[in-house]
Amino acid sequence: MDICRTTLCATVSELWRERNARIFTGSFRDYKQVSLVVINEVKMRFHNMKLRVLDNRINREASSKIQASIVYKEKEIRQCKWEPPPLDYIQLCADGSLTDEGGTCAEILRRHDGTMMMSYVIGVKGSTIGNIELEAIFGAFKSLCNLGTKSKSAQIPWRL
Structure with a gap:
């Protein structure tokens, strides 16, 4: 409660x-x-x-x-391991965070061999964690489209 x-x-x-x-x-x-x-x-x-x-x-x-x-x-810290996407796929990883100081979201785009295409962290104006998480996901897809890659296929490692 x-x-x-x-x-x-x-x-x-x-x-x-x-x-x-x-x-x-x-x-x-x-x-x-x-x-x-x-x-x-x-x-x-x-x-x-x-x-x-x-x-x-x-x-x-x-x-x-x-x-x-x-x-x-206590804040829970989880360990995880990156799993590569299939050949010719790009993996999008995006996450949002909401604290007393405000909201942020981050994203990482990786090729199938693990090399990073792009990553960044930005401040966002969300009032709920759900809104910020959706902003992060939307930003990741927008970045993928703006990169001009031949392949638009993406693997997303999260469950909604």
Whole structure:
């Protein structure tokens, strides 16, 4: 369960409740009262729970405001080995990353013998990791087309 997602849901719910109260009963609360209700709602949901969340600035700030036992996930490092594509194929490898500082994507294009045709890293303006991953894949295909290679066949080593 994500602290930020739960906080966002509680906020939207409470804003909707406040909107309905203003429209249908003519009553209203100031923003401080609405904020306190949201904080209490989140505290109630996480009270005495043991949470395992990603270690980032937003989750640390949110966890300081609730009464839950927090265990931060370690980043997982995986080992991998490059497998060459078939003869006359080009292999596209693209990946995206989203951190508190922003998004980036990288791509590598290799011939069947492993020699690199092109590689680069760029900053991207994505708000979700899925969007950034798709930007990376799109960029890799665009680069392949712009290289003017005879073969447009590509092998992609990822699963969607």
